[in-house]
Amino acid sequence: MSASLFRALCSSCERPQDYDVRLQGSWAFFFSGRHKNFPTERELAGQPVASARFQDWMGTTPPAERPARRPFDSLHKLGMLDENGKPYGPSDGDFQISSDVMVAEARAKWDELKSAGMLSDADIRNGFIHRKYSFVNRTAVREAFPELEKWSTVWEERLGRPIAPSLFPSSGPPDKSQEGNGVSTHFRNSDWVVTNPPMH
Structure with a gap:
């Protein structure tokens, strides 16, 4: 699963370290927040x-x-x-992808969709960076990275559960542990980091 994800993210990229992927939610930590x-x-x-x-x-x-x-x-x-x-x-599978490279591509797609009047009122209301959850707009991500969308669909069918990749800048989600209910998915040493398996 991780090998096919990295192929979808950067099949020909020269800097795989520009892509940080982590599992979040109950399928990574067994218990929900x-x-x-x-x-x-x-x-x-x-x-x-x-x-x-x-x-x-x-x-x-x-x-x-x-x-x-x-x-x-x-x-x-x-x-x-x-x-x-x-x-x-x-329960769904939460993949947290952090990459400035991808965010820049998604931003270009967002601007393109916005100028063409192809964004929904909800997209515009929530903004390019979601006001509540801080991930990059899902419509922009879906349109900018069709291979990632295909990957999600394939693994949803194989696993029988929703697969939800969310995109953030390379610094990861903001630390919200001192806000609201204290739930935060900022980078931690205990995170389940997904790596790109070596090719054989």
């Missing part, structure tokens, strides 16, 4: 399938000894329904 709590019996009231699976899983384990946060894929495995009554799908 602290803003996503483990469900309770009360939250599952009215959802008989999820309630039964939860009971099979937790049994008589007291609440104080249960996970505080959601394990990977847990809502999907429970068959839990969201606020719209739809089942939660599998």
Whole structure:
């Protein structure tokens, strides 16, 4: 998976070190961030399938000894329904790509799309750098890097779960650990760094 990702990112690039790739989210760290709590019996009231699976899983384990946060894929495995009554799908795979080279290409595509009136109101409202999440506009990334889009589609089909690459400058996402709920994906020594496997 990582080899095909680097082929999509820079099949002929001379400086692979310009591309920093890291896994984020629950499929890298097993548990979701602290803003996503483990469900309770009360939250599952009215959802008989999820309630039964939860009971099979937790049994008589007291609440104080249960996970505080959601394990990977847990809502999907429970068959839990969201606020719209739809089942939660599998947890997605978050790929954090940091590259000034790619950001420059995406910026050029953004300017092109904007001048042609091809950006949605939501794109324009959120800006080239998303106001809340700080990643580069997904429409610009999708249009600038069709091979990356193809790569995501292939691996979504193979793994049966959404694959979500997000683009940031080479410095990575900003440190937001002191803001809001404290959830931040800035560079850490504990990050799961994805490397380009050596060619054999």
